[in-house]
Amino acid sequence: MLHPSQTRWLSLVAVVERILEQWDALKLFFTNTWLSEKLVSTEIIFNNLNDPFIKLYFNFLAWILPKFTEFYKFFQSENVVITSLNDKIHEIYRDILLCFLKRDYVMKHELESINFVNEEIWLRNEQMYLGVRVMNDLKNLEISRSKLELNKFFSVCRNFLVTSAKEIKKRYRMNDPLLSKLHILHPANAASSKFRESVPSIFSLIELLPRVVQMDNMSLIQNIDNQWRNLPAKFNELDLTLPIDKFWSELHLCQDYRELSQFALDTLCIPHSNAQCERVFSHVNLMKTKIRNKLLTKTVNGTLLAAQHIKETGSCIDFKPSDEMLCKLNLSMYKRINTSSPESTAALNDSDSE
Incomplete structure (x- = not known):
């Protein structure tokens, strides 16, 4: 049997499903237990199951x-x-x-x-x-x-x-003015000529994000809007199945749509939750423990980036280091420590004493 957990409460569905799956078996078990042991707790469970x-x-x-x-x-x-x-x-x-x-x-x-x-x-x-x-x-x-x-x-x-x-x-506000318009940036909508009939201009979204594009810079806003209106002519050259951020990153390589893609990428930086940040905190807690409490920030950051890169390639089994990575695996990588920081100086002193 599964047990609910306060820290992993998403498992509650599995707990309920398991109880329903084993309902008849539980009835038989607690019927026998109640008749043989005559306990109050088993009697309560027996009555509830029936x-x-x-x-x-x-x-x-x-x-x-x-x-x-x-x-x-x-x-x-x-x-x-x-x-x-x-x-x-x-x-x-x-x-x-x-x-x-x-x-x-x-x-x-x-x-x-x-x-x-x-x-x-x-x-x-x-x-x-x-x-x-x-x-x-x-x-x-x-x-x-x-x-x-x-x-x-x-x-x-x-x-x-x-x-x-x-x-x-x-x-959540059901008529939130910003979040209700962000579907404009979805690749299927951005590359659709038919979608332009309902959203011919992207100005309504731009004016909601003054920290991304300043409203006094009307020339930049006009360039973004012009590129938005002309974008459907480019969709045959783009892969619409790409993730949203990668789609706009690919478009950013095209000089004709540089301002529009930069605006889209800046807008997509809005976080939808703090789950990813908490995952990073969990990884750091697994690395920097009481025993490994002298890890440098640079080391922790490098380990996190390495783990993320390997994850993007599939797994550590499928990961193949590039020639550039292999060339960096030499004695010089141990000497790249900024000795000006007190933290690094202490680490060097410790290594010298060993």
């Missing part, structure tokens, strides 16, 4: 938890996903609302203006969508006869969905 509503709650969790798990995995991505962040949040937010609100109301109103706490637009209990497992279990006569427990179950699930929508809305 309660159809407990399994109903687990089936609801098995349906709803993967939505949040996939959503949070999206934020942990190492790739540039800032251009699709707005659409992703809108997707999960609308999906949650459609589970307990009337569809016509949700589809006809802006997501930012939807008042999901208004009970007049709530679906009836039997109309709520809580996953196919719950729908299948509700056919059980034992469950359908217990109206009080059934209403309590629907109330708990509705509160879960309402709280989820409330927390998402509290953390």
